[in-house]
Amino acid sequence: MNSDDILASDDIIEEVVRISEKADGVYGDVGFYSDDSFSLKRGHYSSKGVIKSHFSRGMMPAHPSFYVRRECYEKAGLYRTDF
Numbered sequence: 001m002n003s004d005d006i007l008a009s010d011d012i013i014e015e016v017v018r019i020s021e022k023a024d025g026v027y028g029d030v031g032f033y034s035d036d037s038f039s040l041k042r043g044h045y046s047s048k049g050v051i052k053s054h055f056s057r058g059m060m061p062a063h064p065s066f067y068v069r070r071e072c073y074e075k076a077g078l079y080r081t082d083f
Contacts, residue, residue: 001064002064005064008028008031016067020067020069024068024069024071024072025066025067025068025069025072026066026067026068027047027050027061027062027065027066027067028047028061028065029044029045029046029047029048029062029065030044030045030047030062030064030065031043031044031045032044032045045062047061047062047065
């Protein structure tokens with residue numbers, strides 16, 4: 001998450017943990033709001049159509065909503081910092 005991101009609900013982390021017990025990764029949609037009161041939604045990014053084969057073409061769910069197991073990074077390799 002970035003410094004200006006918030007979670008959709010107070011129990012979302014519990015839900016992510018519950019689902020990730022059965023999967024390597026979890027992702028969802030992201031809403032964009034104009035103010036701190038969240039009264040005016042100015043955008044929506046849907047991750048609904050993302051499928052596994054999209055990842056190899058650089059298409060992926062919105063990063064603030066993407067959670068993946070550590071083992072996946074260890075298997076695929078960590079972030080490269082030399083770019």
